[in-house]
Amino acid sequence: MTHLTSTTADQAGASVGTLIREWRMQRKLSQMELALDIDISPRHLSFVETGRSRPSAELLMNIATQLDVPLRARNTWLLAAGYAPRYSEQGLDTARMAHVRAAVQRLLDTHAPYPGVALDRHWNVVLHNRAAEKLMALLPPELLTPAINIFRASLHPQGFAAYTRNFSEWGSYLLQVLQRLMLNARDQNIITLAAEVHAYPNVIALKQQTPVTQATEPSLLIPCIMELHGHELSLFTTLTTFGSPRDITLHELCVELFYPADTQTEVFLKTMGRA
Structure with a gap:
């Protein structure tokens, strides 16, 4: 539970x-x-x-x-305890963070034609590349403001969930990530977000499903399988964080990069990138 x-x-x-x-x-x-x-x-x-x-x-x-x-x-x-704080918190758009912001944006742009985003502590998108922008164009207006949140965008029935063909697997994975984030961060905004997400009808239905035992050998990773423009795309992700940060913003920032899980997806993304 x-x-x-x-x-x-x-x-x-x-x-x-x-x-x-x-x-x-x-x-x-x-x-x-x-x-x-x-x-x-x-x-x-x-x-x-x-x-x-x-x-x-x-x-x-x-x-x-x-x-x-x-x-x-x-x-x-x-x-x-009566001591001064030791860790600063610089906004990502401040002058002191300009080099960091540029480095992260360069990492995301270099990752093209595959999607990539930078996320804050609530998993709101703060930076993205053009490939990710094309995917975010699929979202309805209500999921674009005040910021695009990965959990809301991915699990909302009118969001990416509408295109996700293995929502049972991918949605369950995202709910586990959200649960870990909520426990580790102890942040009221994340608790509120989790309550909203768990009230989505497709998420309620997902939690009521009985786990199905796979008869075949399980895959090494859980991909996100989406159907876009008649093409089936299979993507897996990696999460990258900064090493030994002394600033709260950097400590909470992570970069999520999407990679093609099969040749068909790789060809499609490269073709879209050249378009």
């Missing part, structure tokens, strides 16, 4: 001990396990979680690293 609720620990005013405990429980670690992992006594960790001991900034960062806490949440921890 998919849970679309969130604890209130990430809300403004929560103590740092409460925040740590919520993340530890989400990672399914006991106090003993986490304490051993970061080389402190379980008693010390217990005092930190209950507010009887104020953790140092270094201890907070050690705990956050062990629990794989996102940079945005780490800033929240630091503020809750």
Whole structure:
């Protein structure tokens, strides 16, 4: 069962001990396990979680690293403990991010004639190449504003789902990705998005389906199989993130590149790219 609720620990005013405990429980670690992992006594960790001991900034960062806490949440921890934030957040359209934005756009353009997009933390499209633009032209106006969201565009019955021939497989994969994103980000906007997506009639029907056991050997990847202009296209994707970022925007940015899964798709995309 998919849970679309969130604890209130990430809300403004929560103590740092409460925040740590919520993340530890989400990672399914006991106090003993986490304490051993970061080389402190379980008693010390217990005092930190209950507010009887104020953790140092270094201890907070050690705990956050062990629990794989996102940079945005780490800033929240630091503020809750009375320390200054350590991670900046530059908009992708700011002057300081110009080189990064240009590099990502160059990566996407080089990937043509195959589609490629850059996504923010909510999986909204912030950059794209011309091949992706042609696919996005299939979307109805209500899915284009205020931003194109991959989950909404892919799962909405009037979105790409209308063209997806293996929606049972591809839709299930996207729902799993959304669930992981919701658990890791602990973001109310993502929780709201997930609630919207799970209310789509085709998604409700998908969740009610009984999994079918494949009789043949399973494929190595789950492709997205779409029918466009009488042609069947089969695409698989890769997700790329920045290594060791110290900026929240970069930490949350990812690049999704689509590749042809068969020769027929490769020929079609190359032909469309030359058109």
